[in-house]
Amino acid sequence: MENWRENQEIIVMEGRIKVPYTWAAGEVGTRYLETLRDQRKFMGTRCPRCEIVYHPPRRNCPDCFEECEDWVELGSQGELQSYTVVRRHHPQLSPLPLPFAYGIIKLDGADTGFLHILSDFQEGELAVGSRVEAVFAEEREGNIRDVLFFRPVKGVD
Amino acid sequence: MAKKRVAVTGVGMTKQRSSRPDVTGIELINEAVRAALDDAGITRKDVDAIVIGNMDHFEGINYVDTWSVDGNGALMKPIMKVCTGGTTGTTVAMAAYYHVASGLFDKVLAIAWEKNSESDTTGAIITAFDPFWDRPCFAGAVAGLALEATQYMAETGATEEDAAYVAVRDRKHALLNPYAHLHINLTIEMVMESPYLSWPVKMGDMCPRTDGACALIFASEDVVDEFPHRPAWILAVADRHLWAYTSDPYVNQKMVGGTWFPAMEKATEEIYSKVGITDPLNQFDLAELYLPYSFAGLRYMESLGFCDRGGGPELVRSGATDLGGKCPVNPSGGVLSSNAIGATGLLRVAECALQLQGRAGERQVPNARLALATGFGGCFWSDELILGVDKPEKPRG
Numbered sequence: 070m071e072n073w074r075e076n077q078e079i080i081v082m083e084g085r086i087k088v089p090y091t092w093a094a095g096e097v098g099t100r101y102l103e104t105l106r107d108q109r110k111f112m113g114t115r116c117p118r119c120e121i122v123y124h125p126p127r128r129n130c131p132d133c134f135e136e137c138e139d140w141v142e143l144g145s146q147g148e149l150q151s152y153t154v155v156r157r158h159h160p161q162l163s164p165l166p167l168p169f170a171y172g173i174i175k176l177d178g179a180d181t182g183f184l185h186i187l188s189d190f191q192e193g194e195l196a197v198g199s200r201v202e203a204v205f206a207e208e209r210e211g212n213i214r215d216v217l218f219f220r221p222v223k224g225v226d
Numbered sequence: 227m228a229k230k231r232v233a234v235t236g237v238g239m240t241k242q243r244s245s246r247p248d249v250t251g252i253e254l255i256n257e258a259v260r261a262a263l264d265d266a267g268i269t270r271k272d273v274d275a276i277v278i279g280n281m282d283h284f285e286g287i288n289y290v291d292t293w294s295v296d297g298n299g300a301l302m303k304p305i306m307k308v309c310t311g312g313t314t315g316t317t318v319a320m321a322a323y324y325h326v327a328s329g330l331f332d333k334v335l336a337i338a339w340e341k342n343s344e345s346d347t348t349g350a351i352i353t354a355f356d357p358f359w360d361r362p363c364f365a366g367a368v369a370g371l372a373l374e375a376t377q378y379m380a381e382t383g384a385t386e387e388d389a390a391y392v393a394v395r396d397r398k399h400a401l402l403n404p405y406a407h408l409h410i411n412l413t414i415e416m417v418m419e420s421p422y423l424s425w426p427v428k429m430g431d432m433c434p435r436t437d438g439a440c441a442l443i444f445a446s447e448d449v450v451d452e453f454p455h456r457p458a459w460i461l462a463v464a465d466r467h468l469w470a471y472t473s474d475p476y477v478n479q480k481m482v483g484g485t486w487f488p489a490m491e492k493a494t495e496e497i498y499s500k501v502g503i504t505d506p507l508n509q510f511d512l513a514e515l516y517l518p519y520s521f522a523g524l525r526y527m528e529s530l531g532f533c534d535r536g537g538g539p540e541l542v543r544s545g546a547t548d549l550g551g552k553c554p555v556n557p558s559g560g561v562l563s564s565n566a567i568g569a570t571g572l573l574r575v576a577e578c579a580l581q582l583q584g585r586a587g588e589r590q591v592p593n594a595r596l597a598l599a600t601g602f603g604g605c606f607w608s609d610e611l612i613l614g615v616d617k618p619e620k621p622r623g
Contacts, residue, residue: 079247079248081247084286086286092357092358094358098358102358125358125359125471127470131468131470150377150473151373151374151376151377151380152373152376153369153372153373153375153376153424153425153426153427154424154425155369155424155425156422156424156425157421157422157423157424159365162348162365162366164362164363171363171364171369171372171373171424172373173373173472173473181473181474182473183359183471183473184359184360184363184364184471184472184473185363186363196380197376197377197380197381198380212358212362213358213359213362213363214362214363
């Protein structure tokens with residue numbers, strides 16, 4: 070093949086596949102998202118055996134394999150377990166203007182953290198272990214972005 | 227229990243490059259497969275079964291096992307595809323090992339590959355995340371790793387400069403590996419001055435995206451004498467995973483019993499007990515670790531028991547993990563120098579085999595007899611394999 074042509078231009082085919090997936094939240098996810106949308110409340114589920122409170126809610130405990138039928142109301146504040154500040158804008162991937170952060174937040178009353186976005190913070194204000202609170206959207210649609218973002222709890226060290 | 231002892235007896239790989247438009251995926255696979263067959267002195271006809279792996283969503287091709295049959299050698303043979311995210315390559319190795327260790331197949335071809343140039347890697351990676359709880363807020367690999375780095379620094383006091391030592395070490399090793407993708411004589415200053423992607427992770431801390439393929443021949447103890455190179459024995463394998471959501475792997479410690487990086491620590495506990503490893507830094511002659519970014523080269527040393535918790539920076543700065551040190555880490559240049567994601571785990575095993583066979587060229591670790599290979603996935607899946615020169619006394623799980 071080396072002798073075929075010097076500096077050949079390789080033909081490239083552009084893909085056009087756009088697969089319109091839809092994903093069902095299921096009964097557990099729907100109950101959670103409805104409560105978030107209609108009551109601005111976070112709910113977790115508790116394993117009847119090990120008593121871990123899961124947030125996001127899980128239908129079954131992945132360890133004990135028991136049905137988690139108990140629902141527990143959680144606080145809208147929590148502890149920041151880790152975070153990363155994003156400083157590069159990507160038009161399709163950036164959910165908020167820069168700088169914003171991704172964080173793992175353990176809500177009060179939950180044993181597990183969950184992922185969300187942080188905004189409305191000053192440089193140096195975020196730290197592992199700091200207290201953060203949810204800011205809800207006025208118009209809520211029944212998804213996790215009904216919480217616009219978390220921010221440092223104001224007036225608390 | 228395993229019925230047969232298993233060794234790697236042939237190694238093939240393509241040069242790892244940013245883009246290979248001169249070949250299709252099928253042809254790229256074929257380059258590595260033919261290199262492995264030639265290296266082992268066998269032909270396609272001699273292969274009893276094939277295991278192949280990549281990440282479907284990176285190329286947008288689903289039936290890779292059958293689609294690539296022209297290149298992979300599996301025409302009218304048993305083949306199966308495995309895909310476990312970043313660990314795919316090590317899982318391919320483990321599946322090939324299971325095939326042979328079961329006693330059902332004597333010669334198994336393991337293939338792992340990726341053409342990252344054919345899609346948007348970050349866009350494709352997001353399909354690994356939960357559509358309800360993660361995707362609406364989050365994208366790609368860099369930010370997920372940054373969350374780990376932030377927590378690690380907060381817990382241990384490690385610094386960004388500590389991590390830069392890992393970035394520099396692996397890139398220096400890559401200068402000795404003609405098959406590595408990046409050949410950059412990096413300095414600490416260059417890493418520290420590179421732009422932040424997602425604090426505290428900078429451009430210099432991250433792996434590249436690569437096109438490449440790797441193929442290995444796994445052979446049973448009954449046939450190893452037919453091959454030209456001395457066998458690199460698989461002494462044991464182990465794997466653990468725990469992921470459902472982005473927050474699971476390292477912060478939800480209550481769920482899985484309070485360890486630090488539970489998937490890696492539990493896999494390590496199992497595999498070390500199988501082989502009798504109590505002092506990894508002194509017992510291993512080298513380690514090929516799946517370090518997708520620099521901070522992993524600190525933290526994983528601790529989860530792998532090479533030092534105490536928080537001791538990663540001191541260990542790395544001491545030079546013990548450099549080529550010429552007590553236990554060189556990533557003599558190949560590692561993932562920080564080449565990351566054709568599906569192939570990456572198998573390349574770790576390939577480097578261990580080459581080192582144990584004394585065929586690693588300028589980067590050869592003198593008298594290498596015992597080596598550790600790991601696979602890591604963005605979902606914090608942890609695969610581990612131990613390879614050795616000495617034939618194990620009996621088949622082992």
